[in-house]
Amino acid sequence: MIETITKEQIIHLISELYSPLTDVCKADFALLSEIKLYEKSTLFVKENHKADHMYFVVKGCIRAFYTKDDRTITDWFAFENEFISSVDAFFTGVPSTMSMEALEDLVVLEISREEVEKLSNAHCDFDRMGRIAITHTVLKLRRRITELQFETAQQKYDSLLAYRPDIIQRVALTHIASYLGMSLETLSRVRNPKNRI
């Protein structure tokens, strides 16, 4: 049962995946963070509200999205072992421009901005871990820009599949389409091998 995983285990995993944390730091981290379960379809961050938490996905997957001209546009996905936050809200304190939704039953480790601050101040190794996690994010953001900037619908879809083959099984096409900056219909056509040149 994934629900029985302990904070200590999760924090240990983070320490292994991102950057090693001392035992003192891990203990503090455990004190200041919380495991949360959200059922599939729960909207646990809402547009225009405070969103000062960082989430580490233990199990499940998250969609961050915003509304533009009455459509919802997917901005980001987070899967197992990834961090996600409503970036501007988290870092600058403004109300969130994003909502976040659990696309599957979700287990996350959740920590507030304030606690992150505390931990960063108290522990250099935590601060470093944070920086490394952000660095991962920067690399992903850059890849995404390159794709959006000059690739065709077909190329965008292929790149996404290469990078995350399981996404088709786990996420509705509508969401993938808006994430890739194309209409649902185009994505559907591009997926169909018959339509290839």
Next chain:
Amino acid sequence: MIETITKEQIIHLISELYSPLTDVCKADFALLSEIKLYEKSTLFVKENHKADHMYFVVKGCIRAFYTKDDRTITDWFAFENEFISSVDAFFTGVPSTMSMEALEDLVVLEISREEVEKLSNAHCDFDRMGRIAITHTVLKLRRRITELQFETAQQKYDSLLAYRPDIIQRVALTHIASYLGMSLETLSRVRNPKNRI
């Protein structure tokens, strides 16, 4: 004369703009970094080469670009008081996918990945400053994605102008066009008020 600015002055500025540095840290920073001057049009980072330096722009402006199907595509601009690096090369050590060019006579503070490591290890405040600088970058990257994802050519141009009105004076339209993910001709039309609806 901007060329007579000292490392100490630049580092003081960084400390003010991003996050305060202790005097010891500033001194170390000065020891491990270098002021460099590049003439307009100098290619100081080359595609497929090592690119393990971070640059802080003191004066002038930089264009980072890559080649795709025989065209050069602008990936990023950096102006005064901004940091820039060839992200993947700097953070992961692979050969650079980008080149960098001085669009104007350039003064930068330059520091290698290795020295950044050293400073981050020695000084928590440097590490924090680094994280804050990266955070700024993340916010910019996100804004750019939102623009590329679903805005029209007109909207992209307007957003860029709002955000950096001086860019038209300082950068050739071809570069701006590819940065915005559109052809030079489209940018030219979008700029012309006659073509507005």
Next chain:
DNA sequence: CGCCGAGTTGAACTGAATCAAGAAACGTGG
């Protein structure tokens, strides 16, 4: 003065959006 690179303008073309039906899959309650 004439060349050259940078930007503009025009016309034809095209990839993707939109609009509009259907088909398939999904879940819920009888």
Next chain:
DNA sequence: CCACGTTTCTTGATTCAGTTCAACTCGGCG
């Protein structure tokens, strides 16, 4: 376990924003 409505996805026809190709303009500079 099937029938029904709902949501998700596919397919087709049409439209449109933006690309491409080509010709032309303008400002600098040898």
